[in-house]
Amino acid sequence: MSEEIQALPQIKKPATFIGKYVFSRDHKIIGLQYFFLALAAALAGTLMSLLIRLRLAWPQERWPLLEMIFPNGFSDGLMKPEFYLAMVTMHGTMMVFMVLSVAPQSAFGNYFLPIQIGAREMVFPRLNMLSFWLTFASFVVLIAALFVAGGAPIGGWTFYPPLSAIASAGPGQGAGADLWLVSIGVFCLAAFLGSINFIVTTLTRRTKGMSLMRMPLTCWGWFTTACISLLAFPVLLVAGLLLFLDRNFGMSFFKPAGLVVTGQVIEGGGGSPLLWQHLFWFFGHPEVYLVIIPVMGVISHVMATFARKPVFGHRAMVTAMLAIGALGFLIWGHHMFVSGMNPRLGLAFSVLTLVIGVPSAVKTFNWLGTLWGARIRFTTPMLFAIGFVSLFVSGGVTGLVLGQMALDMVFHDTYFVTGHFHMVMGVAAVFGIFAATYYWFPKMFGRMMNETMGKLHFWLTFAGVYAIFVPFHLLGIAGHPRRYADTLWFDFLKPLEPLHIFITIAAFVTAAAQLIFAGNFLLSLRKGARAGDNPWEATTLEWTVATPPPMENFAGRLPVVHRGPYEYSTPGAAKDYSMQTESLD
Amino acid sequence: MATTLTPKQTDAPSTDGGGFDDVGDGGYGGDDGRGGGWSNELTPPPEGYSLAIRLTIVSITMLFLALTSAYIFNRARLQPLVTPRVLWVSTSFILASGVTMELARRALRRRLEDRFRLWISATMLLGLCFLGAQIVLWKRLVASGFYVNKNHHSGYAYIFTGLHGAHLIGGLIALAYVMARRPASWTAVRRRVSVDATALYWHFLDGLWIYLLILIFYWR
Amino acid sequence: MKICELKLVIHSPLPTPHSPPPLPTLMSRLLAIAIWLTAIVTAGLFAWSKWRLPESVAAHSAMIDHQFKITLAVIGVGFLLAHAALGYVVWRYRAKDGERASPSQGNARVEFILAGCVAVVFIALAITGQRVWARLRLNQAPPGAVQIEAVAQQFVWNFRYPGPDGKFGRTDPRLYRDADNSIGARPGPLGLDPNDPLGKDDIVTPTLVAPANRPISLSLLSKDVIHDFYVPALRMKQDAVPGMKINIHFTATREGRYEIACAELCGQFHHQMRAYLDVKSPRDYEEWLKKNGKQ
Structure with missing residues (x-):
């Protein structure tokens, strides 16, 4: 090797505020932008869920104050059912796309993937910036759907046509539904650009010694998820495009002939509503894994750190992630058992659905194995990680009920389903996001978060989500259909009203507990104890760089990796952790 | 940073990898990773472009596969549609552009700058001609009464050709970029890799057109 | 080489003062x-x-x-x-001063056995x-099953019986008259074609009347958007998809009135889309048919 000292690459530091924080190409700033976008969306989505809960608990209560805020959503202080359904639709869309798809993958992935594999940047920083701003545009358009004539769409986040293909089928199915489709289309483009960047960066920018198997499981999660988005989002884009054409250009891919809506015969015909469901769920099921796989990575990562133990069965964890990602493409039909799809097709989908439980069980087993013989440090991120395992199990097992066609016929579109997915991909993923936030906050902002407030936040949230979502299952067993604006019309639903009131109170308490998180976050930003470079005594590369990381991530040369990602408690070593950069002897 | 090496020490530690295999199951594997880091720092690996373009092609393939399934699901092909002759003109344009693209790529390999520019220009011209022919195709379809919403078949014909055209415009922008950017402003390797990636994308669009041609106009 | 590794060891980040969690x-x-x-x-x-x-x-x-x-x-x-x-x-396994965790990295055999058991x-x-x-x-529904059609629309269920001839008459979307849905109304909410003799004896009702202990074959249709025929008391749920005719069959064993709900979001008043399943004894059922079918 030549001995001349070559100049290190200079990453141009933007001088202006706009260049630095707005149109930034720095993956860390972009990661933070995504993070704050997801926080804003989570706030909006949570407020929507509270409005939903209000209507369900007290359908005949008058809310004159709320009417002042949403004059179109209320009449005489009573919440209109279409406003309730608009909130249901927007809550689902906001949470699934803008929070759960953004925070674990785009936010933390952007910030930490390059650092954890020993790179200075994403391969395509400009694309990265574009990807964020497209996501932001998508968010703005989605919010705009609330403020157009007729309000937000009422078709649910699954947006089944013909309800969503015909503007006259309900309030909000006009301009609001068009904006929804535009928003989702733009989101697809953003997800595509993001996934290209993640995959290429992972495959080409690993530093010396960073073999694939030495990558932290977080990186594996982000990589697998990027592969899933690359394949899944184009299908959603096609579905959205066809629906948009159906709505606005007189086509009828999803509309059969002879529809009569509000007394009007709808033009066109020859389409099939099932086509949408196939396209949507071909995307929609992998979407679930696209949310949970990066969270699984984060949980393994956090757990190893605070268990002071290597991850149990590292290779099995990677294999399970890839298996879940691949199998996820083969089981979309389990959302359609009662849709009118050929009942024979369900046989294959059902078996494959239960088979995907196997890698999930392996992961759970390995998390327990990681804790077995550990020396657990009960920090806030660790509490959330352990809480995640509990929620993942609780939400996952009910999937075995819903995966069987005969039982799905009973529970399809009841609160049992709502409870199932809120547990396993909703709050479990949110626990992952909290774990990641508490864990990486010191690295991102240079200060520690307050542990006492963090623990209080955990306890209230853990109790709260169980109090909310276990009763969901009970409502489902009693036969309560989802997306019902109230229980007043059916005799078999009336006795369930007290449970709704209980859930609503639990939801408000849990939502209030999130204020502790918000307070902790803001307070710690300014007043938190200064964090060192490696406050958790962790092993991976993000803890070798300065806190917060400089523009070029690694001062001086790029690091060389000598070890696996989770070498904790190695016998004979001086400390109970060995950084990946420490040489072997 | 303490753990990173200072710039003076340019020799890379040669021992890495392995190490953990002997501890038990689930060792982290012993391959020596990407060997990035040292040489890559100054000339980031250009293979990023070709990998990115391959992934893009995978994603676009997914897009057209999804559309194809929708096309079959809607039984669109069972409805009538005319087959204007201009299809052959556009097909020959795009096939010819594939040839000129390849010639341009080879010219660049042999460092024949003028020829490279000539063939790239020819490719762009043929690409534009193809787009022109597609617009004529649309006009012919309209003239025969096959509007966007005439039946599913005509609807899909417009969607397929429109999306293909949109992706082709992306290809034209890439061609314009590799031609317009001054050779001195980037390394020869990067330039060649960019041209290769563009060529790969262009050939993909070639093949995609043949597929669409058969799917929409000849598969009954 | 040696020097650089030494440096690495010396300069590894000192453990920052870590306050063990309280x-x-x-x-x-x-x-x-x-x-x-x-x-x-x-x-x-x-x-x-x-x-x-x-x-x-x-x-x-x-x-x-x-x-x-x-x-x-x-x-x-x-x-x-x-x-x-x-x-x-x-x-x-909580943290204790001066103790280290076990460095175990997994056990492939246990894992395989467990995955195998779970898979089985x-x-x-x-x-x-x-x-x-x-x-x-x-x-298929057993032969001799009672044939009924359920036609969903925003936010009402309609049920149609073929009458004595056992055949359903033609319907036409342009003839839908939702306002008059009394039994025997023509063309009624289902738009019965007055020119089709098969439809003369069809009965259209807002309540699903069914005989107990006889197999019922129900064809689900929809006039506008997707609905879902859901009877909690029947453990049964099936989408009614516009443009499709979906057949299900069941046998109700006990007389009584049971609620029919819609379980697929169909619009603003989805939660109000209620009808009743009225299970009658075979004799009452025949009587009901006779009473309503003679128009």
Whole structure:
């Protein structure tokens, strides 16, 4: 090797505020932008869920104050059912796309993937910036759907046509539904650009010694998820495009002939509503894994750190992630058992659905194995990680009920389903996001978060989500259909009203507990104890760089990796952790 | 940073990898990773472009596969549609552009700058001609009464050709970029890799057109 | 080479002053108890008789209820085992001064055995579940079943009986008259074609009247958007998709009036889309047919 000292690459530091924080190409700033976008969306989505809960608990209560805020959503202080359904639709869309798809993958992935594999940047920083701003545009358009004539769409986040293909089928199915489709289309483009960047960066920018198997499981999660988005989002884009054409250009891919809506015969015909469901769920099921796989990575990562133990069965964890990602493409039909799809097709989908439980069980087993013989440090991120395992199990097992066609016929579109997915991909993923936030906050902002407030936040949230979502299952067993604006019309639903009131109170308490998180976050930003470079005594590369990381991530040369990602408690070593950069002897 | 090496020490530690295999199951594997880091720092690996373009092609393939399934699901092909002759003109344009693209790529390999520019220009011209022919195709379809919403078949014909055209415009922008950017402003390797990636994308669009041609106009 | 490695060791980041989380013992105890308690309460709520499936009047419901019980038992065991183990490791393996965790990195054999067992259980569940489904949905209604059509629209259910001729008459979307849905109205909400003799004796009603203990073959249709024919008392749910005719069949075993709901979001007043399933004794049913079918 030549001995001349070559100049290190200079990453141009933007001088202006706009260049630095707005149109930034720095993956860390972009990661933070995504993070704050997801926080804003989570706030909006949570407020929507509270409005939903209000209507369900007290359908005949008058809310004159709320009417002042949403004059179109209320009449005489009573919440209109279409406003309730608009909130249901927007809550689902906001949470699934803008929070759960953004925070674990785009936010933390952007910030930490390059650092954890020993790179200075994403391969395509400009694309990265574009990807964020497209996501932001998508968010703005989605919010705009609330403020157009007729309000937000009422078709649910699954947006089944013909309800969503015909503007006259309900309030909000006009301009609001068009904006929804535009928003989702733009989101697809953003997800595509993001996934290209993640995959290429992972495959080409690993530093010396960073073999694939030495990558932290977080990186594996982000990589697998990027592969899933690359394949899944184009299908959603096609579905959205066809629906948009159906709505606005007189086509009828999803509309059969002879529809009569509000007394009007709808033009066109020859389409099939099932086509949408196939396209949507071909995307929609992998979407679930696209949310949970990066969270699984984060949980393994956090757990190893605070268990002071290597991850149990590292290779099995990677294999399970890839298996879940691949199998996820083969089981979309389990959302359609009662849709009118050929009942024979369900046989294959059902078996494959239960088979995907196997890698999930392996992961759970390995998390327990990681804790077995550990020396657990009960920090806030660790509490959330352990809480995640509990929620993942609780939400996952009910999937075995819903995966069987005969039982799905009973529970399809009841609160049992709502409870199932809120547990396993909703709050479990949110626990992952909290774990990641508490864990990486010191690295991102240079200060520690307050542990006492963090623990209080955990306890209230853990109790709260169980109090909310276990009763969901009970409502489902009693036969309560989802997306019902109230229980007043059916005799078999009336006795369930007290449970709704209980859930609503639990939801408000849990939502209030999130204020502790918000307070902790803001307070710690300014007043938190200064964090060192490696406050958790962790092993991976993000803890070798300065806190917060400089523009070029690694001062001086790029690091060389000598070890696996989770070498904790190695016998004979001086400390109970060995950084990946420490040489072997 | 303490753990990173200072710039003076340019020799890379040669021992890495392995190490953990002997501890038990689930060792982290012993391959020596990407060997990035040292040489890559100054000339980031250009293979990023070709990998990115391959992934893009995978994603676009997914897009057209999804559309194809929708096309079959809607039984669109069972409805009538005319087959204007201009299809052959556009097909020959795009096939010819594939040839000129390849010639341009080879010219660049042999460092024949003028020829490279000539063939790239020819490719762009043929690409534009193809787009022109597609617009004529649309006009012919309209003239025969096959509007966007005439039946599913005509609807899909417009969607397929429109999306293909949109992706082709992306290809034209890439061609314009590799031609317009001054050779001195980037390394020869990067330039060649960019041209290769563009060529790969262009050939993909070639093949995609043949597929669409058969799917929409000849598969009954 | 040597020098640089030495440097690495010397300059590895000094452990920053790490304040061990306060009260590790208390936290470990609390969390373990919380996990166990959550699991027991949750499992208890599922087992508690108050939260059972609604009372059923369908002949097939025993099969479904049995499958549900088996599945609940299996997932209950899995759920409790996982939480017992999680609570145990949290209780047992808290950080202690000067002690190190076991450096174990996994055990492929245990993992394979476990994955194998889980796979066997899950696939067995899937296969037993399929038997139930096959008996419900993969065979035709028995010959002699009562033929009824259910036609959904925003936010009403219509039911049509073929009348004495056993055949349904033609309908036309342009003739839909939703305003007059009294029994015997022509063309009525289903737009019965007045020129079709087959439709003369068709009965269109807003209530699904069915004889007890006779197989019913129900064809589901929709006039506008997707609805879902859902009768909690029948353990049955099936989408009614516009442009499709979907056949289901069932036998109701007990007389009575049961609610029919819509279980697929169909618009603003989805939650009000109610009808009744009126199961009558065969004699009452015949009488009802006669009374309403003579227009």
